[in-house]
Amino acid sequence: MASYKKFVLLRIPQVVLTLVGLSILIFTLVRFIPSDPARTAIGPGASEEVYQEYREELRLDEPLHMQYIGFVQDIFNGSLGESTRTGNDVAVDIIEKLPATLELIALGFTVAVLLGIPFGIVAGLNKDRLPDHFSRFVALSGIAFPRFWLAITFQVVLVSWLGLFPLTGRISGAAPAHVTGFYTIDSLIAGNFDKFTDAVWHLILPATALGFSTFSQVTRLVRSEMIEISRADYIMTGRSQGIPEWMIAYKYMLKNAFSSTLTVLGFRIGGMLSGATFVELIFNIDGIGRYTLASIVRLDYNAIVGVVLVLGVTYLISSAIVDMLYGYLDPRIRLEA
Amino acid sequence: MSNPILEINDLKASFKTYEGTANVLDGIDLTIHEGEAMALVGETGCGKSLTTELILDLVPAARTSGEMKFKDEVVYSPSVDERSTLRGENISIIMQDPMSSLNPVFTIGEQMTDILLFGGGEKSPIDYLKHKLTRNGAERKKARERAREVLNEVQISSPERVLSSYPSELSGGMRQRILIGMALLADPDLLIADEPGTALDVTTEKKILEILKDIVDNRDTSVIYITHDLGVAHEVSDRVTVMYAGQVVERSPTDVIFDTPMHPYTRTLLESVPSLSTGIGEGSEGSIPSYVDVEAECRFADRCEFSEAACRGVHPGERTLDQGQSVACHLYKQDTGGRSADDTDEPYIGPPPWRTEQKRAD
Ligand SMILES: Nc1ncnc2c1ncn2[C@@H]1O[C@H](COP(=O)(O)OP(=O)(O)O)[C@@H](O)[C@H]1O
């Protein structure tokens, strides 16, 4: 087990280095956009004096490396710089907007994985039979239909025609007292179960629209892994010793299939974060996706850099978790460390 | 002779491939007697592994026909298929490649105790859950004890360490021993060893063969050794069956076949330096024909210096010779059981030069 700890610890410097690299990259890149953020922020009517003052406040006249050093200093003071659009510290904005999106992703992802794995298993074990054809249809539609199309279709069919779900928003009436910003968690903390069900009810359609492509990917992946592994020599060994078929499938094949599927899941979380924008727009959810879009349109340097860093951190955390699980599932990875 | 333990009659197997149907096994007959050590010999790709895997119904992709009996009971026929019930307790296979034949994500101990506790197909998933929940101490301990025993039997000196290791932590020789041990767990009546040790270096291969031979002698099980190396067959077997391209071409007691190889293919095999260290093939030209659209009835015809039109048109049935040998080749006369040779339709293009020399010497 010592080697496993080492395996986990080894990742920490990797994570830090990646974040430094990412921040330099995005920090520099936004500054190459051929447009003037100060002018965009204060509008074309403002006087030259005000404009210059604002540029100084944003440190835009300093050389690039000085700007970056200032940015890093700010981070150590718990600030990501002021947003030229909202006037708040970007860190404050992000803390406010992120929970709505994370809540969406958490539900979408969990459901996608919990449904995708059994779907994939059944399809893989019944290759070219009915369950496999069905799963192929579902999986293909997950790839063929874009998120926004799914979202709008849900709204038309399930909301307008059938009236099964609320159309937009995160909750009916007032939000629960703020603790974490996750309405589901906050309403439970407040002991308000009605609000909890209401929040979940609001989450279902956007989470499904967001998670569907992940679900279909997981299904396809688990299916092909199961088929691949069913041909492995060690599976034949198990069978030849009389290991029953259920054990071959659900123990001997599944653990192998799942450890390769995990890698892709890590990528998907990052993908869902960037895919959340459309879903937030259509379901009118005030999350990080919409915030990002607005920041880009208004050339809000600090906000863009802040959001990208959050994306990076989320991605790194999820891939670190995946790696740890991977090491746990597959001894070969663990032992190499 | 003792009773047959396994009889295979006219086993055929084909696969659908992108190029068309590959007719790999072309009517294999095999009989193994109790306590007998048989070597199944032939070059890579001739269908040795496939033949034995089909005995335990391990190749779902194959379309198969024929008949099999285990201890006089029909286990496979057009109307019966009980082959999967033979797995483990009756027949066990030591798989060919030690590097890929152990599950990489479970410890050796877990794989072995699973065979002991759940092998045989009577246990249900509920039993498994119960076992996991109650951590069934006594039963598990007994299984681990038994696993240690077989690891001792294959001369592994630190069984406890091996049991808690994953395959990737162990050397090829170790994994090969473990595979042998696994096959012994359920005390099979017939053991099939698919190219044991071939994937390893020569010294390790020798050691593995010694261990295996000791075990077989001690336990008095019947065994099929699969090998592409007649040298190995010479060391370990009582009887040799030679296969070429999905057909049995010659059968013989081991000591006889080295003195009087009959089939032209067996002769090339012997000429190509049969020793424990070298494989075969260097000395024999050509390779096994494609199994898709095999045209010749004797599949060796393309490589045979004696082949004639008859060899491509008529399947050479097996002819029984003296000294317990039999051969499937038109160079020999069909044993007619007393009738005159003219009564059979079999073409006869022989005798082969080595036969006439021998006759003259008599
Ligand atoms: N599952 C399969 N699908 C298609 N072809 C197969 C399969 N298994 C074996 N074969 C074919 O059968 C032939 C014999 O293979 P094998 O029994 O492994 O030979 P050997 O053990 O004598 O080297 C090979 O040509 C191989 O391609």
Ligand code: SF4
């Ligand atoms: S039957 Fe004909 S081709 Fe085949 S081995 Fe005999 S002589 Fe050669």
Ligand SMILES: [Mg+2]
């Ligand atoms: Mg083989």
